[in-house]
Amino acid sequence: MKIVVLGGDGFCGWPTALRLSRDGHSVTIVDNLSHRRIDQELGVQSLTPITAIEERLAAWQRVSGRTIAFQNIDIARDYDGLAAMLAEQAPDAVVHFAEQRAAPYSMRNAATKRYTIDNNINATHNLLVALVDLGFDTHLVHLGTMGVYGYDGDGLEIPEGYLDVTVSNQAGQSLPRSILYPTQPGSVYHLSKSLDQLLFQFYARNDRLRITDLHQGIVWGTQTEETRLDDALVNRFDYDGDYGTVLNRFLVQAVNGYPLTVHGSGGQTRAFINIQDTVRCVSLALNNPPPPGDRVRITNQLAETQSVRAVAAMVAGITGVPIANVDNPRKEGESNTLRASNQTFRGLGLDLILLKDALLNETLEIVERYKDRFNPEVVPARSLWTRDNRPGLVPGLGEGITK
């Protein structure tokens, strides 16, 4: 297949592009390198030393003998550039990772809220409009998030995108309906992915675009088979308060001898998936496109659900470091249950990696190796979720993170 990977320089996009290239697909990465720019803006960097995109691509050619093309296009701002690239490529599939993807960053301030909505919605919409305008039957695979569902915790297993409900009409008849799961996003970032869902629904219905939306859990892990092949191919490892996911922050804290900072009671339950499974799931999705005219295919991309407290306990058990509870900057319940279906990928025979199987490996291999690049000052989350949160409530350097 001819595949364009939008956002192919990022944490999920890069290993996906390598895997698709290894599998013999013709791959073009399109990226505006925005995460590298935001690293500069925030004064943070990946724990792993990622190389320039040109070096990455040269290394891939060296170790695999395969070429991945690259175009630097800001697809949210440069519609003409996007449309010209698509016209030239005429891809069979587009994988769309090209969105601002950190919830805390999206809640930092007015500018980051606006950037997240403006960037993510225009990126997705420009892509949809261009595919329609070109008359292409390209399969669009988008990375969504489990976070669009919200965490109501009423015991319902979260279905894959669509909820079966019953409504009563005025004659007292019960009518069954299958509806998009009513979203309850918890941040502007999650909101942007909820908006994406409605964009996809419209264009699948009006223009018969073939779209798969992958609602992914929190990704952990760093390396894949392909990124391990050369130091210059190493994937990102973010641990800062904006882009670092909870597990990465625990791992760097543990290896460097800091207590593990848990927001609130840690009763928040989340979905998790390993980066290697992200790559496999995207590949499976590409091989199973919905037919034209179908509704958007929504698949949950998770291996397990765990509470933040349980994840902290796992890391503490392996490393022996203590857990420190700090105030939660997010506006959310102290705890929730979360059960979510992942029957599509299970049904395709995927044997997903669990935290308990591979956690130690990740700890030792990556975090130990790049220990000297660790900067404890960037770990705390600094975003205030609402004006109800007083600055004093946000965990500062003095809380939880001191050695």
Next chain:
Amino acid sequence: MKIVVLGGDGFCGWPTALRLSRDGHSVTIVDNLSHRRIDQELGVQSLTPITAIEERLAAWQRVSGRTIAFQNIDIARDYDGLAAMLAEQAPDAVVHFAEQRAAPYSMRNAATKRYTIDNNINATHNLLVALVDLGFDTHLVHLGTMGVYGYDGDGLEIPEGYLDVTVSNQAGQSLPRSILYPTQPGSVYHLSKSLDQLLFQFYARNDRLRITDLHQGIVWGTQTEETRLDDALVNRFDYDGDYGTVLNRFLVQAVNGYPLTVHGSGGQTRAFINIQDTVRCVSLALNNPPPPGDRVRITNQLAETQSVRAVAAMVAGITGVPIANVDNPRKEGESNTLRASNQTFRGLGLDLILLKDALLNETLEIVERYKDRFNPEVVPARSLWTRDNRPGLVPGLGEGITK
């Protein structure tokens, strides 16, 4: 109250601003005059000769003794200008009409699709972000559309924004939930208002903003008590294929002796409201804000539902002109039923104007008066809804419109 009317130069915004000023509120209109620019772009004009905004405001001061302030700000592009204006005004309420509001225009081509989403979403989001950033408890009243509900026609009366449903959990228990009505927008314009709903839901929940969303039917009529006071205050009357609503197009066709062009069978049923009631409903909404922390208050703003065929028959009955059926450019069913609740405004004692009561009056007073400004060439809709619609299927000048 101190009230900012965003989009206050437009068809609904202008008469609303006048009414609020007459009622003693301190009113500031903010508008980037985009509809006047789009008139130029499309080569069309309002049947009524609307005057420059400065003339309008001077005339209002002359006839009423009251001053309405005006600021030209593009709220989707100029966040700093918007925030500075809000900081200066510290309004009790903001009425938000500042969106591209024509479904056919939103479906013309790639550029108008992109403009509609980019403009409408950033306008709404910038406003929400600014109110949060300023820490204001301003009541936001937004003009939504009945079109977000879609026209499924399964006999269910459309509720006011929220649908009561039952979901079954894995233990077989039935759980009642009240959810945002699952939207099925029929155009990119309607899609933009569906996206707005999710933005409002998030900011009401996360930041306790007080928001009222008015889901309005198709507006008909032109003048209100205030706009009649002086020729320079006259409201817009759009009849072109993009911005002209169905009734306006029938009226200009009838008065000028053309057959009334009905798309398809005319079985499409829509909600209608007179412009005078729009103004009264907005005023009532302003006087009944939801408390902070409440979910978004959604109110349906309609007086009646009618099929397009029935509306054509009414106009034909009054004027004696024949009806001509032409192909429908929209992707929609040939006919649908539509029943929708308007209990909130009925409950507030509003006696709404019906088509049968006031239609003739409008015909004679406005369309006859400005008959010499009629241009038959701009009446047909030229937007293709999907790539399935061949250009030949779109009603051209040769079909239906020839005298």
